[in-house]
Amino acid sequence: MSLRTDISRAIADARDRAIRSGALTIAPDAALPTVGLERPANPDHGDWASNAAMQLAPVARAAPMRIAEALLEHFEPPPSIAAGSVAAPGFLNFRLAPEWVAAQVGPIRDAGDAYGHHVVDGAERFNVEFVSANPTGPLHVGNARGAFVGDVLCRVLAAAGHEVVREYYFNDFGGQVKALGASVRALRAGEPIPEDGYRGDYVREMAESVPAEVIDAAEAAEGDEADWVYGRWASEVQRRGIEASLAALGVAFDVWKTESSIHDEGWVERGVSKLRDAGYVYEDEGATWFKATAFGDDRDRVIYRSNGAPTYFAADIGYVSEKFSRGFDELIYVWGENHHGAVARLLHAAEALGHDPDAVRILLYSWVRFVREGEAVSMSKRSGQFVTLDDLMAEVGADPVRWFFSSRAFTSGIDFDLELAKKQSNENPVYYVQYAHARACSILRHAAEQGLSADAQGTGELLLHPSEQELIRHLLDFPDTVAQAAERRETHDVPRYAYELATAFSAFYRDAKVLTDDAGVSAARLALVDAARSVLANALQLLGISAPESM
């Protein structure tokens, strides 16, 4: 039970009582608006504010101010609320009870790592597929956003109480594997790399380290088959590299799925025949088509080419069936916005297969423009001009990069200045948050040396200073922050929250000396420091950012 739901419910109860008592009359068939509740930016407006009266005005056909007064009159405050008031043009403002606030330190501290977790009522099963870069080269900075957006989203969903399967999809089936193999073969033969080949240094390195058995197999192969032999080997090498890079970033996956397995296990055939039975498949010009126009698409989509080879979309049809067969409530795809052309046909295919299209959610993140000394960095894998993700981590460090990506809405196109990211590293907000955590740890160390220990008994009377109260109010906001981020499938509330919490902790540190001659005060403040430390660590953990005990 969060503070937010507590207060919302009390307002709804007040509304119902007001209606029963006749203080409010609602049109009989009118739907009641949901109670809006927010933390106002201006402290003069209290700790929580509701616009319920203004939202009720149309259905109650009364002035918002009068409705607000009626609501307040019938309001039975929960223990957390000290006072309510009405403000023009009809806001209901509530102030938390300071003693109640202060008394929350113990429970927050006792909850520890679990605080802010399991905050949703209905837990669901999510499949989150992200990164899924082709195994034709190392991950580059263009994959960074998808990796961190997906990772943090998974952390948030899991913290909120959902079950999450993290999945990576390898396209090991299409022509790019052959093109990669052809590039390796050409380099070994001293021939020019084909037009559609890959040119990075990593291709050269691979060409120089092909194992003997692969060479033998390639030389024994006929025609194009040699390209495939090299290609399959090279893409395995790249796949291992990708897995290692992601592991080094702290981005974990539960399932590594390959496109070829979707074909081999018959998911594509079964999916297509299901579509055919439903009347959404036809043949034309030797190709097999999905009737996407039946779902409002601009054009129908090819499933099998006239040469019989399946398209990428064919695998998507099989894959979405395979995912749903595992019993997920929602499938999340984290894609770069350049794939948005494929969104409609995937949703339409899911619908045609009999699935709820609302259970398929495709998150398109906008492109990042990487800039170095004012110049945009080109990142084409085929041209070989790119900065690898490993390079980026070595240069800037994982914590600032994670902060950078998780603190911006994924729909915003953003600039990432590599030089600036390094140069400003000491001014970076991520260090400010980590610093607050380290400082809290330091205070606790000092306390231990002096034989002082935290005690949350009696904080209700001792932690009434405005800075103490403000800090605790921020701690109380954490569960809502997690719940809201999970609900919105968006992560950037979390860094903002962490920063504000760090600021509140700094203000507390400035105003309230923890280690004092008064044992009771010291024990209470130590409990608050420990609670703040714990919540800072929880917030950083959600972002996959380290919480150092000293810096």
Next chain:
RNA sequence: GCGCCGGUAGCUCAGUGGAUAGAGCGUCGGCCUCCGGAGCCGAAGGUCGCAGGUUCGAAUCCUGUCCGGCGCGCCA
């Protein structure tokens, strides 16, 4: 041409119908006998791209328009 995403402070970005539009960086000015100065306090800085509309109320919703990014394959 059609579609998707953007346009908010000098820069990078928050703000998905509410009260005086916010933060970081940068700029300017203050604060170190005291638990960590990677800190604290204060200031300057914005016709929310533009024009209409919807309503008690619009950065937010609708329409149009301009600018930028990305798509519109029997590529993946």
